[in-house]
Amino acid sequence: MTPSNPLNALNFSGGPGALPDSVLQQVQEAIRAVPEVGLSILGISHRSDWFAAVVAELEDNIRRLMGLPADYRVLFLQGGATQQFTMLPMSLLAGRSEPADYLHTGYWSGKALPEARKVGPVRVVWSGEAGGFGRLPADGELDFNPRAPYLHYVSNETVEGLQFHRLIGRDDVPRICDMSSDFLSAPGDYTRFAMIYAHAQKNIGPAGVTVVILRDTLLADAPADLPAFLDYRAQIAAHSILNTPPVFAIYVVLLVTRWLLGEIGGLAAMERVNTAKAALLYRALDDSDGFYAGHAAPADRSKMNVAFKLPTPELEATFIAAARAAGFSGLGGHRSIGGIRASIYNGLTFGAVEKLVDFMDGFRRQAPRP
Structure with a gap:
């Protein structure tokens, strides 16, 4: 196999994000020919026995990793998390008089709100919009409705770098969580969720596939007249092969779960790596005498996305250009808040974060003060 690409190793993009080097090498081989099949992954039928086995193994791997x-x-x-913004209220909110509870904690939770409102009533339990989405709510600020059809929230706000480090909601109300940007990054009490969804391109694979995990009883009262493609029950009956699925993307996610199980050693081990990466990068912010100003309140800092600013927009532009010249990519902040964002997903190594911190320290020491 060819040597690893150093540009991939320093990819801090918010999505699609970095993938493990060993996975990329297997993907390279599979594009030419999957070893056990002899055909390119791009030309293997979704109706083949081989692909049915891929789906079955991937389901089993996710169950093992999450204890389901x-x-x-x-x-x-398919359709990313965006499709779930509509698909889940179509099943759980349509025709209901009681509103669903939603938390509005950042850019992506905000995207879910108007889609749910097209289907049924929604109550925003808490919004961080007035404060620029700089923090998450404390327990005392949350008043959940025990009669709500469900509670929806985002566990990790990719744009603002905010992450819940505790479970939210009531156990007697179905708890639904968009985990797109921290899925399979740490162990958790996942059986207390009625539904979890996560598009792959942040943390577990390429764009094109979204993992949806749901408890059987959640669909007991879903409408009977949903279009088959938007009906979880039809997708379950077809084992995710209702139509032509994204074979390539699903296969890459399988490789990532094998990597998590075989090379990393499970989610507890992955969490230790992610915690060390985040601690190193946040220390660089905190020790910079205000030169690098983090966006998120310290208690709510994400271990996946680190959003920060420099003293001036001009310095930020210079920083991004210098970082690109040094081999780093994907450090530009999201268009909604600007600044800098370093995404440190599962596939990004501790060594890559060390290199970024060294670069940040050198840039700070040489930069002119405004």
Whole structure:
């Protein structure tokens, strides 16, 4: 196999994000020919026995990693998290008089709100918009409705770099969580969620596939007249192969789960790596005498996305240009808040964060003060 690409190793993009080097090498081989099949992954039928085995193994790997019992279904769907913004209220909110509870904690949770409102009533339990989404709510600020059809929230706000480090909601109300940017990054009490969804391109694979995990009982009262493609029950019956699925993307996610199980050693081990990466990078912010100003309140800092600013927009532009020249990519902040964002997903190594911190320290020492 060819040597690893150093540019991939320093990819801090918010998505699609960095993938492990060993996975990229297997993907390179599979594009030419999957070893056990002899055909390119790009030309293998989704109706083949080989692909059915891929889906079955991937379901099993996710169950093992997350500790999911038999009454949870694992689906691999299309449309990204954006499709789930509509698909889940179509199943759980349509025709209801009681509003669903939603938290508005950042850019992506805000995207889910108007889509749900097209289907049924929504109550925003808490919004951080007035404060520029700089923090998450404390427990005392949350008043959940025990009669709500469900609670929806985003576990990790990719844009603002905010992450819940505790479970939110009531156990007697279905808890639904968009985990797109911290999925499979740490162990958790996942059986207390009625539904979890996560598009792959942040943390577990390329764009094109979204993992949806749901408890069987969640669909008991879903409308009977949903279009098949937007009906979880039809997707479950078809084992995620209702139509032509994204074979390539699903295969890469399988390789990532094998990497998590075989090379990393599970989610507890992955969490230790992610915690060390985040601690190193946040220390660089905190020790910079205000030169690098983090966006998120310290208690709510994300271990996946580190958003920060420099003293002036001009310095930020210079920083991004200098970082690009030094071999780093993907450090520009999201268009909604600007600044800098370093995404340190599972596939990004501790060594890559060390290099970024060294670069940041050198840039700070040489930069003119405004």
